[in-house]
Amino acid sequence: MNLNNVIFIMGVSGCGKSTIAQLLSKKLDIPFFDGDDFHPQSNIDKMSSGVPLNDDDRHGWLVTLNELAKRQLEDSNCIIVCSALKKSYREILNRGIQNQVKWIHLAGSFDQILGRLNKRENHFMSSNLLQSQFDTLEAPENAFVVNIGLNPEDIVEKIANKIKMKSEFGLFGLGVMGKSLSRNLAQKGFKISVFNREEKGTEEDVAINFKKAYKELETTQAYSDIEAFVNSLQTPRRIMLMVNAGKITDLVIKDLIPFLSDGDILIDGGNSNYLKTKDRYDYLKSKQINFIGVGVSGGEQGALIGPSIMPGGNKETYNLIKPYLESIAAKDANNLPCCTYIGEEGSGHFVKMVHNGIEYVEMQLLAEVYTILKAMGNNPDEIANILESWKAEADSYLLGITIDILRKKDGDDWLVNKIVDKAGNKGTGNWTTIATAQLGAPSTLIASALFARYTSFYKEERLWASKNFNINPSSLHLDLQDVLNAYQFARIINHYQGIKLISEAGRTYNWELNLSEIARIWTNGCIIKSDFMVELIPILKTDDNILKHATIINKLKALKPSINKVVSQCILNELTASCLSESVNFLNAYTISNSSANIIQAQRDYFGAHTYQRIDDDTGKFHHTNWN
Ligand SMILES: NC(=O)C1=CN([C@@H]2O[C@H](COP(=O)(O)OP(=O)(O)OC[C@H]3O[C@@H](n4cnc5c(N)ncnc54)[C@H](OP(=O)(O)O)[C@@H]3O)[C@@H](O)[C@H]2O)C=CC1
Numbered sequence: 001m002n003l004n005n006v007i008f009i010m011g012v013s014g015c016g017k018s019t020i021a022q023l024l025s026k027k028l029d030i031p032f033f034d035g036d037d038f039h040p041q042s043n044i045d046k047m048s049s050g051v052p053l054n055d056d057d058r059h060g061w062l063v064t065l066n067e068l069a070k071r072q073l074e075d076s077n078c079i080i081v082c083s084a085l086k087k088s089y090r091e092i093l094n095r096g097i098q099n100q101v102k103w104i105h106l107a108g109s110f111d112q113i114l115g116r117l118n119k120r121e122n123h124f125m126s127s128n129l130l131q132s133q134f135d136t137l138e139a140p141e142n143a144f145v146v147n148i149g150l151n152p153e154d155i156v157e158k159i160a161n162k163i164k165m166k167s168e169f170g171l172f173g174l175g176v177m178g179k180s181l182s183r184n185l186a187q188k189g190f191k192i193s194v195f196n197r198e199e200k201g202t203e204e205d206v207a208i209n210f211k212k213a214y215k216e217l218e219t220t221q222a223y224s225d226i227e228a229f230v231n232s233l234q235t236p237r238r239i240m241l242m243v244n245a246g247k248i249t250d251l252v253i254k255d256l257i258p259f260l261s262d263g264d265i266l267i268d269g270g271n272s273n274y275l276k277t278k279d280r281y282d283y284l285k286s287k288q289i290n291f292i293g294v295g296v297s298g299g300e301q302g303a304l305i306g307p308s309i310m311p312g313g314n315k316e317t318y319n320l321i322k323p324y325l326e327s328i329a330a331k332d333a334n335n336l337p338c339c340t341y342i343g344e345e346g347s348g349h350f351v352k353m354v355h356n357g358i359e360y361v362e363m364q365l366l367a368e369v370y371t372i373l374k375a376m377g378n379n380p381d382e383i384a385n386i387l388e389s390w391k392a393e394a395d396s397y398l399l400g401i402t403i404d405i406l407r408k409k410d411g412d413d414w415l416v417n418k419i420v421d422k423a424g425n426k427g428t429g430n431w432t433t434i435a436t437a438q439l440g441a442p443s444t445l446i447a448s449a450l451f452a453r454y455t456s457f458y459k460e461e462r463l464w465a466s467k468n469f470n471i472n473p474s475s476l477h478l479d480l481q482d483v484l485n486a487y488q489f490a491r492i493i494n495h496y497q498g499i500k501l502i503s504e505a506g507r508t509y510n511w512e513l514n515l516s517e518i519a520r521i522w523t524n525g526c527i528i529k530s531d532f533m534v535e536l537i538p539i540l541k542t543d544d545n546i547l548k549h550a551t552i553i554n555k556l557k558a559l560k561p562s563i564n565k566v567v568s569q570c571i572l573n574e575l576t577a578s579c580l581s582e583s584v585n586f587l588n589a590y591t592i593s594n595s596s597a598n599i600i601q602a603q604r605d606y607f608g609a610h611t612y613q614r615i616d617d618d619t620g621k622f623h624h625t626n627w628n
């Protein structure tokens with residue numbers, strides 16, 4: 001569905017608004033309303049007796065026109081004529097529909113308009129009255145300005161071209177995600193422009209060839225020239241960057257800046273570091289460019305059929321891109337978009353980063369379950385069948401794809417058996433681990449999952465060590481229900497830790513985060529969507545610490561004996577299960593009333609006089625002992 005637009009034709013009295021609106025209405029085949037027809041009787045009476053309207057008189061009338069526009073937008077495009085001389089008038093006309101309003105300013109000189117008015121039959125406007133119109137006029141920044149010196153047909157042609165030809169949304173970077181998001185936008189009926197760079201001889205016509213490959217891109221404008229791409233967009237321009245995070249994002253922003261205008265919006269849809277998002281926001285603000293950091297999850301397929309979208313930054317800027325993001329987002333069980341405004345600054349990218357941290361752990365847990373089920377004597381098909389049977393209790397996107405992966409054959413063997421066991425990463429797990437350390441929130445599973453990937457990368461050392469340490473995993477004998485319970489236990493701890501990290505960041509950075517809403521937009525479209533995420537929506541409405549909730553406490557208590565058994569058996573049988581074991585260690589540490597941290601405090605005081613507090617002194621005073 002394409003978004004409808006209201007075209008406000010504005011300008012001082014006598015600039016030809018009604019004539020142009022009538023012709024444009026015919027050309028575009030859309031209804032036209034003359035604002036003057038909507039004045040209340042009191043205004044008409046005042047004007048008839050030659051008394052000029054004041055701002056109070058105009059207020060109700062402008063609200064009426066805004067309501068008219070909103071009503072019209074539900075069904076169709078429309079044209080409304082209104083002088084709208086002051087910025088404050090236009091703000092009322094715009095209210096709630098900013099992103100669907102196009103301003104056309106018919107502009108001319110004082111003499112040009114006075115001469116024209118006085119040529120009209122039965123019409124006389126004093127030069128004083130016209131002068132007061134010019135004095136009142138606050139020229140709009142975002143309007144398409146057309147000089148009234150042209151003949152009406154040419155003016156209409158110009159406006160029609162402007163409205164019809166320009167795209168409403170631009171997508172920069174046609175890699176895996178950019179292609180899918182562009183197709184998604186086009187399938188929703190948006191007129192878009194797309195851009196990809198060209199490398200002579202190696203990569204040519206990427207954007208054009210992409211456009212040619214898909215029917216839904218018929219009206220899409222494809223570019224390899226940045227300036228032409230930018231100029232093909234309606235203002236304020238909305239440009240989504242889908243490029244590699246880091247230096248490339250900065251390079252691309254630098255390339256775009258010379259062609260942008262005040263008020264344009266850059267949307268960074270990549271997995272950018274949340275701190276860099278704040279820096280980029282500040283930098284671009286100094287150049288009058290709006291910048292918004294948007295986390296996108298769902299991979300190639302999700303981006304095409306509906307990703308989960310996590311926008312953060314200035315709320316007003318978000319409102320200008322909201323209809324596009326909400327239209328392309330996945331829908332939850334209540335058909336609401338899996339896209340919600342997260343909060344200020346880099347909060348959208350922070351939440352996406354933690355999403356990836358949780359994702360790292362969910363993936364690692366499935367890898368550990370695979371190790372265990374393999375050690376129990378199952379081949380990949382058999383493991384897939386076991387995981388399939390877990391769907392009733394533990395369904396998730398990642399469980400589903402792991403089943404598909406395990407069933408994939410390559411010749412006579414399973415493809416997984418042929419994949420080199422070195423796990424890559426693109427940075428988000430690393431940043432989440434840094435953030436968890438910086439914010440003092442112990443998301444220990446995310447760190448474990450990250451370090452498990454790093455350890456896997458030492459392939460050559462591992463090969464050497466496996467020969468020299470002679471640690472040989474032996475076969476395991478475990479009940480399948482215990483393995484499932486252990487997996488479920490660790491997943492609860494993972495979600496607790498990830499959400500806790502988001503909550504701590506919210507407190508530290510003063511972002512007003514709605515954790516239940518975040519869980520809601522993670523119930524579809526994203527990589528960590530799961531049945532458990534759906535359970536978390538109501539729980540997070542009452543408490544941001546899920547471990548305080550009776551349902552979760554009872555679940556963990558019931559699952560604990562199984563994870564104790566599974567983790568001990570793994571260790572006794574020389575199997576590595578870092579996230580499973582960390583989850584049980586964490587809950588043991590979290591639930592202990594008297595921990596061994598007293599030893600740490602004593603050690604710190606011994607060597608560094610760091611002092612400690614005493615349990616028999618409730619004043620909270622810090623003590624020091626001369627330990628020697
Ligand atoms: N893949 C995924 O599952 C997900 C990825 N993301 C994030 O989305 C962003 C894009 O990811 P993805 O689509 O996978 O990445 P790709 O590597 O597939 O695409 C990267 C895009 O950036 C362009 N690009 C690279 N360098 C430059 C440059 N110097 N100037 C102009 N354009 C450049 C590439 O152009 P060219 O083709 O010419 O090299 C390409 O269009 C990343 O930040 C990623 O982390 C977010 C969610 C999921």
Ligand SMILES: O=C(CO)[C@H](O)[C@H](O)COP(=O)(O)O
Pocket residue numbers: 271296297298299356359424425426427428429527
């Ligand atoms: O954001 C994503 C999924 O949500 C990307 O696929 C991301 O690249 C995954 O992280 P990594 O490459 O570090 O495994």
